[in-house]
Amino acid sequence: MASRLIRRRAKGALKHLRANSQPFGTTGAFVPDALVVGARHLEVGSGVVATFAVTGYPREVHLGWLQPLLTYPGRVDVSLHIEPIDPVTAANHLKKQLARLEAGRRHSYEHGHLLDPNVEAATEDAYDLSARVARGEGKLFRAGLYVAVHAADKDALADEVATVKSLAASLLMDCKPTTYRALQGWLTCLPMGLDLIRMRRTFDTAALSAAFPFTSPDLPAPDPSSAAAPTGVLYGYNLASQGLVHWDRFAQDNHNSVVLGRSGSGKSYLVKLELLRSLYRGVEVHVVDPEDEYARLAGAVGGTHVRLGSADVRLNPFELPIRTTPDGRRSASRDAFVRRSLFLHTFLAVLCNEQPTPTHRAALDRAIAETYRAVGITNDPRSWNRPAPLLADLEATLARSKAPLSGDLAARLHPYVHGAFADMFAGPTSCRPEGNLVVFSLRDLPDELKSVGTLMVLDQVWRQVAETSERRPRLVVVDEAWLLMRQPAGAEFLFRMVKSSRKRWAGLTVATQDTADVLGTDLGRAVVANSATHVLLRQAPSAIDEVTQAFDLSDGERQFLLSAQQGQGLLSTGTHRVAFEGIASAFEHDLITSDPAELALRASAGSDQDDERYLDLGDPLLNEDDLGDDPAERVDLDAS
Structure with missing residues (x-):
């Protein structure tokens, strides 16, 4: 009778999987060949899986506290089911809970019993949560957290289960196996939105947001007082933990950034990626482009492109x-x-x-x-x-x-x-160009005029930033800043901009491949000191000593910068550092790449697109309808 019931449940599960797999492709595409249900594990196809429900949680958590579990090197599925609680129901529930806790405390006091520390802590938390819900500072949710551990056989599964349970215990989480409900536990961990275990715990908004799986624990959270600032951009993913690295320059003490890297390290690629994603957030950007690398990007987003050196530009x-x-x-x-x-x-x-x-x-x-x-x-x-x-x-x-x-x-x-x-x-x-993106190209200028051309462009940009009556966030990008910093007067002008940009709600991005021009002078070091964000990409062996001394790098960080791959770097924000790799969607890559081989291949294949294929960012906020119907050409707005 028991085996017949198990077979009936397995057939029902297979039927449910087939029904849910039809919208995504061929019927049965995600159905295993066989399903054997045991008391604490399932044999799914050629593998074995055991499911656990988290029943105990730490009293206090920090941002990204689930990151160690999410980045476990083995195959582990983590499923978080969230259900909002109606405010009236939440208020009544808190009221009853407070009444029970207070009644217990008074009973202990009246009978001369010692106070239970756990009850005292629970009472304080309940009072604090009730006050925040009453003021509208948060809401209550029912959340269920489940973990499915996969392995090739039962022996390997036992080892994986022991390791995962030890990891959960280090996070002060108590995991219980879904005994005699292994099938329901497996279905709960599948991406179908089904919670068949329903072992829930009440969370408030703050605790639930800390469990958000894409929160990076490596960088501090933005300052809540900077709510009016842009929400930042996605730089890439953490090389150590595979978590996302999301950074908001406008939430820091100042909005300046220094990007240092040898030629070919992906310096301009990263700057253009940050620029494009900043445009999505309504940030106005001005670029000093010495090699005409931003022309395609400017045309794609409806920006203004000014070529210094042309006969009609003075x-x-x-x-x-x-x-x-x-x-x-x-x-x-x-x-x-x-x-x-x-x-x-x-x-x-x-x-x-x-x-x-x-x-x-x-x-x-x-x-x-x-x-x-x-x-x-x-x-x-x-x-x-x-x-x-x-x-x-x-x-x-x-x-x-x-x-x-x-x-x-x-x-x-x-x-x-x-x-x-x-x-x-x-x-x-x-020329007095205006717009969300203004690019000043210096490629047509003689080499003798590139330094003074950079200075004149920065003067024009700074006059617009400082004198305009419109208050909005702005970025000023100086690519290959060594052209100006090799002149003492030019370095002094750049230093004055770095010092004054924060007061104008502007940030200066200084990107250069010649590290000696930045770190070899007092003014260059002052520019670095007045920049809250430092991005260090692959460094040349001849410059690594200066970089190590200027940024106080450890031996491991020094070796990483010497051997980093293209696009990999170190994001340093004072005491917080994270090794990351920049990532771009296929659509973004098409706009920002400057690889000569790739551009030549695209030109020979006749794949250069017209401007109407690209985005229209005349409105500070990007409309999803502007991205076209082809999924391959769509920008992931949530990821950026």
């Missing part, structure tokens, strides 16, 4: 930062004229590739003031709306001046006014 460093208010009036800060004059000193120092002497600086300061006066611009703010002078006007002023070294300065400016590099400064600024 930048005038003399223009004052005038902004337009919502009512249409034009205004500027009180010290705009002084700040612009000081910036011109930095601009000319980078342009001439030499730090000016005090005599040069004095002559240049007088010439700048005289050049502005020649077009009617003075310290009076009412004159700031007049057309700004050009670099040619400054060169003419220096040539006419009788001050010492003025002629020398005029001669140094001659190539940029009348020579081969004159096109970029030959007229007023011709």
